Amino acid sequence: MRIDIEDLHVAYGGRTVVAGAHLFAAEGEITGLVGPNGSGKSTLLRTVYRHLRPAAGRVLLSGTDLRQLSPVQAARHVAALPQERGGDFELSVREVVAMGRTPYKRAFAAEDATDADIVARALGDVGMAGHAGRRFTELSGGERQRVLLARAFAQQPDVLVLDEPTNHLDVRHQVELLALLRDRRRTTFVSLHDLNAAASVCDRLHVLHAGHVVASGTPREVLTPALMAEVFGVRAAVVDHPLTGDPLIAFDHRATADTGTSADAHTSADADAGTAPDAAEEVRI
Structure with a gap:
């Protein structure tokens, strides 16, 4: 299924956070949202999985306004992995993943063999099959992230909405998760701070x-040195990755895009002026 976002406006306390956004995620493609902190990425994604109601505009699922669907219908189509994980679950890992089957069950209905198979497969996909009996509260941050992703997989949605899914993951599990998303080829909306990860995994990027939305297109079309300077305030060169051929962004960690002066000079000037630290720290790589 395809997601279309039309003229979306979202506001908090009278302040506009997303203004007139037009973007889409094509069926079977991985569509990335990138941008500095506070650019509106998480807010936009929250409207897709119906955590927020927009002030104006629509989110369409293959032409149907998501707000016209019941919560259960929406949950059968769209699964989310938000940044905020909510409270700790006093449940086992397997029980947390099995929560993904809720949209398909009648109240108080018991798990059947199909549910059990789907849950087991989801745990295996994220490398947590051997931890099914552990308490969720005993897990590390990275392990919890993988369990919650398994819960989203167990929901068997048409659309995955993932807000910073690689947070808390070590390098190996970041690579495995991104490879899993590529292999699934499910319509996916994902926000990422790591621009090189975005360039590697995403078919299309929207820059907030x-x-x-200030730019849209393929990673190679969008992630240019000029955009790095304008949007992120950093100097960067874009080259071909020696292993994959994907765009690879090399950041100049000694200078920002504004003046070309050294980072040491910026730190000293910022300390004197009492301003924020080097803007290059906005980009997590």
């Missing part, structure tokens, strides 16, 4: 800045 101050609540506006």
Whole structure:
């Protein structure tokens, strides 16, 4: 299924956070949202999985306004892995993943063999099959992230919405998760701070800045040195990855895009002026 976002406006306390966003995620493609902190990425994704109601505009699922669906219908189509994980679950790992089957069950209905198979497969996909009996509260941050992703997989949605899914994961599990998303080829909306990960895994990128979509296209079309300077405030070169051929962004960690002066000079000037640290720290790589 395809997601289309039309003229989306979202506001908090009278302040506009997303302003007139037009973007889409094509069926079977991985569509990435990138942008500096506070650019509106998480807010936009929350409207897709119906955590927020937009002030104006629509989110369409293959032409149907998601707000016209019941919560159960929406949950059968869209599964989310938000940044905020909510409270700790006093449940086993397997029980947490089995929560993904809720949209398909009648109240108080018991798990059947199909549910058990789907849950087991989801745990295996994220490398947590051997931890099914552990308490969720005993897990590390990275392990919890993988369990919650398994819960989303167990939901068997048409659309995955993932907000910073590689947070808390070590390098190996980041690579495995991104490879799993590529292999699944399910319509996916994902926000990523790591621009090289975005360039590697995403078919299409939308760049947000101050609540506006400022660029859209393939990673090679979008992730240019000029955009790095304008949106992220950093100097960067874009080259071909020696192993994959994907765009690879090399950041200059000694200078920002504004003045070309050294990071040491910026730190000293910022300390004197009492301003924020080097803007290059906005980009997590």
